[in-house]
Amino acid sequence: MITTQDIQQKTIADLFDQYPFLPGFFEENTLEVDGQINEKLDDFLNILDDEEEKENRAMDKAQVIESMAEYITQMLAFLGEDEDEGVNSITLLPGTNKSGEKEQFEELTINKSEIVCIVGPTGSGKSRLLADIEWVAQNDTPTSRTILVNGEEGDKKWRVTSGHKLVAQLSQNMNFVMDLSVYEFIELHAQSRLVEDVEGVIQKIFEQANNLAGEKFSLDTPITSLSGGQSRALMIADTAILSKSPIILIDEIENAGIDRKKALELLVGEEKIVLMATHDPILALMGDRRIVIKNGGIHKVIETSGDEQNLLSELERMDNVIQNMRTRLRHGEIIRQEDIGF
Numbered sequence: 001m002i003t004t005q006d007i008q009q010k011t012i013a014d015l016f017d018q019y020p021f022l023p024g025f026f027e028e029n030t031l032e033v034d035g036q037i038n039e040k041l042d043d044f045l046n047i048l049d050d051e052e053e054k055e056n057r058a059m060d061k062a063q064v065i066e067s068m069a070e071y072i073t074q075m076l077a078f079l080g081e082d083e084d085e086g087v088n089s090i091t092l093l094p095g096t097n098k099s100g101e102k103e104q105f106e107e108l109t110i111n112k113s114e115i116v117c118i119v120g121p122t123g124s125g126k127s128r129l130l131a132d133i134e135w136v137a138q139n140d141t142p143t144s145r146t147i148l149v150n151g152e153e154g155d156k157k158w159r160v161t162s163g164h165k166l167v168a169q170l171s172q173n174m175n176f177v178m179d180l181s182v183y184e185f186i187e188l189h190a191q192s193r194l195v196e197d198v199e200g201v202i203q204k205i206f207e208q209a210n211n212l213a214g215e216k217f218s219l220d221t222p223i224t225s226l227s228g229g230q231s232r233a234l235m236i237a238d239t240a241i242l243s244k245s246p247i248i249l250i251d252e253i254e255n256a257g258i259d260r261k262k263a264l265e266l267l268v269g270e271e272k273i274v275l276m277a278t279h280d281p282i283l284a285l286m287g288d289r290r291i292v293i294k295n296g297g298i299h300k301v302i303e304t305s306g307d308e309q310n311l312l313s314e315l316e317r318m319d320n321v322i323q324n325m326r327t328r329l330r331h332g333e334i335i336r337q338e339d340i341g342f
């Protein structure tokens, strides 16, 4: 909540710096700053106490400052940037499994820049756990779990306001229907987020997306003609860089056409909490920890050991062989024993 005291004594230049959307308020209210950018807001607005001005605007200086503070507060909430926004951790408190038995852990806290994988047989409840986190469950889902944000009882604001979205979902099916180029798509999203350096953000997302995608694409490629891997790469880069949501939930990243290791590094590098449900051993071992789900409940939480991390590179090598086979078969080649290499 921004108060009139917070802004009154600051210069207009400082306020514009701090709140890049504020010039919009000045324009709307026909407040022309011109050469007075370095004046304190309070001094600048003295002109409004002039009788004629007061009549024209039907608002005096105090009312303008008040409405400006309100505008800043609302814009910050809309952009998901209020001061209390910083999410450093989420904590899961146990509920019950499908048989109604208490889950086998006491409390599980996941911090910023951590990757936690969720593994378990088909139908065991992996997606349900992701859904509980998205809903910031408060003992009000089929599992009776409770999710704390920064160690505190979840605030229901996370469920409703768009700017407050706690979670961004990356799902398997990302079909674009809009008739836009890659450039226009990112530009639209950047503008809706009111970022200052739209051009810089477009370049950054474009570069990162191409860094993840197997096959390169250009800024003028229509998004409808991106391949599955390219669209996923674009969405991951876009989410990592533009989404304000502190938590990313992933229901499996398909292997085709995307460098999954780099994708996770990009998300974690942007200080996100990443939770990923997966059946893939390589992804499961890329996490710092993995939650094992059994019969709807959290059965175990396992830290990825050094030995497992070493095994990961071996698994990646085997995966590369399979990927390579796939590409060659697709191109009509004949495979021989020596191609397999182990």
Ligand SMILES: Nc1ncnc2c1ncn2[C@@H]1O[C@H](COP(=O)(O)OP(=O)(O)OP(=O)(O)O)[C@@H](O)[C@H]1O
Residues within 6 Å of the ligand: 096, 097, 098, 120, 121, 122, 123, 124, 125, 126, 127, 128, 129, 142, 143, 277, 295, 296, 297
């Ligand atoms: N603790 C629970 N209590 C009651 N119902 C549950 C519980 N956990 C999961 N379920 C229900 O079990 C069903 C299967 O769960 P879910 O879809 O999450 O499985 P999954 O592990 O994601 O499966 P898949 O690997 O096939 O994607 C869902 O209907 C879900 O709501």
